Amino acid sequence: MTAGILAANPMRLLSPRELAEALGVSESSLKRWVDAGKIQASRTDGGHRKILLSEAVRFIRETGAPIARPELLDLPEVAVAQQRGLGGTVRLLDHLLEGDVVGARGWLMSRYLAGASIAELCDGPIKDAMYRLGELWRHDEGGIFVEHRGTDVCLQALAQLRALHDPPEEAPTALGGAPDGDPYLLPSFMAATVTAAAGMRAVNLGPDTPLVAFDAAVQHHAPRLVWVSISSPLSPARVRGLIDWIEALPGSVLPIVGGQQSSPFAGAHAHASFRHVHSMAEVEAIAREVLDAAAPAPLMGRGA
Ligand code: B12
Known part of the structure; x- marks a missing residue:
C-alpha cells in the first residue's frame, strides 16, 4: 500500500526533529516552542519529547505554519x-x-x-x-x-x-442517522464528523435506519445529542411518528432535525430542547453548547 492511500494516523507520535523537518524549521526552534507550551508534547521513559500528529495539526491550523514536507506527516x-x-x-x-x-x-x-x-x-x-x-x-x-x-x-x-x-471515552455522545427509506450517506456522516471535531463521541447510524434501531442505540449509548437527517420526503404519518419518538426522548437529550426534506419539522413542538437546524455550522455550535453544559462546574473556593 502507498502512503497516499493510507489515512494519516492521528495517534502517531512525532519526534521534534520529524515535525521540524515537516515544517521546514530548525529542531531547536521546534523544541523551544514545545518548552514554551505552544505545542503539547509528552516525554518517553528516556526523556525524549513526542508530539501527537493531531497536536501537530492543531498547531499548524492555529498558527498558519506552512508545511514544507507534508509527506513526513503522512499527508x-x-x-x-x-x-x-x-x-x-x-x-x-x-x-x-x-x-x-x-x-x-x-x-x-x-x-x-x-x-x-x-x-x-x-x-x-x-x-x-x-x-x-x-x-x-x-x-x-x-x-x-x-x-x-x-x-x-x-x-x-x-x-x-x-x-x-478522537475524543476521550468519557466525552458526551452524539448519535444520529437518517430514517429508513432515506439512502443519503453524506449528511449524517457530516454530522458525525462535525460533532467529533467539536469534542463529542460520535455514533453514526448512517442512512436507512429504522426507528427501532434509533431507539436501541439511544438506550445503549445514552447520548446527549441526537441528530436526525432527512434528505428524502417523508409522508405526514412518518413525520408524526418521528415527532412522537423525539418527544419521548429523555430530557437529558438535545434532539435536532435537519436536511433538504426536513421542512415539515420547522416549528414542531417535539421535545423541550428540540431544534430544527439547517447547517453543519449550527450542528457544531450545538455540540459545543452540549459540551459546555456537560463540563464539570468550576470548583468553588472553600467558604466562598
Ligand atoms: C448523490 C445523490 C443521490 C444518490 C445518493 C447516494 C448516497 N447513498 O448518498 C442516489 C443516486 C441514491 C440518489 C437517489 C435519488 N435522488 Co438524489 N441526489 C444526490 C445529490 C447529487 C447529492 C446529495 C448529497 O449528498 N448532497 C450533499 C449534502 C451534504 O447536501 P445536503 O443534503 O443539502 O446537506 C447539507 C444541508 O442540507 C445540511 N443538512 C443535511 N442534513 C442535515 C441534518 C442535520 C441534523 C442538520 C443539522 C443539517 C443537515 O447540512 C449539509 C451541509 O451543508 C443531490 C443533489 C443535491 N442538491 O443535494 C440529488 C438530489 C437530492 N436527488 C434527487 C432525486 C430526484 C433523487 C431520486 C428521486 C432519483 C430517482 N428518480 O430515483 C432518488 C431518491 C432516493 C430517495 N429514496 O430519496 C433530487 C431531489 C429533487 C427534489 N428536491 O425533490 C436532487 C436535488 C437532484 C436534482 N438536482 O434533481 N440521489
Whole structure:
C-alpha cells in the first residue's frame, strides 16, 4: 500500500526533529516552542519529547505554519494540492467528477490545515460540489454512477478529517442517522464528523435506519445529542411518528432535525430542547453548547 492511500494516523507520535523537518524549521526552534507550551508534547521513559500528529495539526491550523514536507506527516496528497495552490483553478468538483480520492483528500485537507473548519467545508465546498453534480446529471442513467462515486469520494476525504479527532471515552455522545427509506450517506456522516471535531463521541447510524434501531442505540449509548437527517420526503404519518419518538426522548437529550426534506419539522413542538437546524455550522455550535453544559462546574473556593 502507498502512503497516499493510507489515512494519516492521528495517534502517531512525532519526534521534534520529524515535525521540524515537516515544517521546514530548525529542531531547536521546534523544541523551544514545545518548552514554551505552544505545542503539547509528552516525554518517553528516556526523556525524549513526542508530539501527537493531531497536536501537530492543531498547531499548524492555529498558527498558519506552512508545511514544507507534508509527506513526513503522512499527508503526501497535501503536497499535490499545495502545488496547485489553494486559490488554484482545480475545484473539488473536478476531483469528484474524476473519482479522484487522493485529489479530493488533498483539496480538503489543505484547506483544513489552512484553518477552515470541517463544518465550513461541509456547508461550503462539499455541499456546492455535490449540488453541482446533481445539476449536471439529474440522475440520468449514465450519471448515477458518477453521483454514487462522488459521494464515496467525499466520504473518504471526510473520513480522513474525522480520523484526526478522537475524543476521550468519557466525552458526551452524539448519535444520529437518517430514517429508513432515506439512502443519503453524506449528511449524517457530516454530522458525525462535525460533532467529533467539536469534542463529542460520535455514533453514526448512517442512512436507512429504522426507528427501532434509533431507539436501541439511544438506550445503549445514552447520548446527549441526537441528530436526525432527512434528505428524502417523508409522508405526514412518518413525520408524526418521528415527532412522537423525539418527544419521548429523555430530557437529558438535545434532539435536532435537519436536511433538504426536513421542512415539515420547522416549528414542531417535539421535545423541550428540540431544534430544527439547517447547517453543519449550527450542528457544531450545538455540540459545543452540549459540551459546555456537560463540563464539570468550576470548583468553588472553600467558604466562598
Ligand atoms: C448523490 C445523490 C443521490 C444518490 C445518493 C447516494 C448516497 N447513498 O448518498 C442516489 C443516486 C441514491 C440518489 C437517489 C435519488 N435522488 Co438524489 N441526489 C444526490 C445529490 C447529487 C447529492 C446529495 C448529497 O449528498 N448532497 C450533499 C449534502 C451534504 O447536501 P445536503 O443534503 O443539502 O446537506 C447539507 C444541508 O442540507 C445540511 N443538512 C443535511 N442534513 C442535515 C441534518 C442535520 C441534523 C442538520 C443539522 C443539517 C443537515 O447540512 C449539509 C451541509 O451543508 C443531490 C443533489 C443535491 N442538491 O443535494 C440529488 C438530489 C437530492 N436527488 C434527487 C432525486 C430526484 C433523487 C431520486 C428521486 C432519483 C430517482 N428518480 O430515483 C432518488 C431518491 C432516493 C430517495 N429514496 O430519496 C433530487 C431531489 C429533487 C427534489 N428536491 O425533490 C436532487 C436535488 C437532484 C436534482 N438536482 O434533481 N440521489
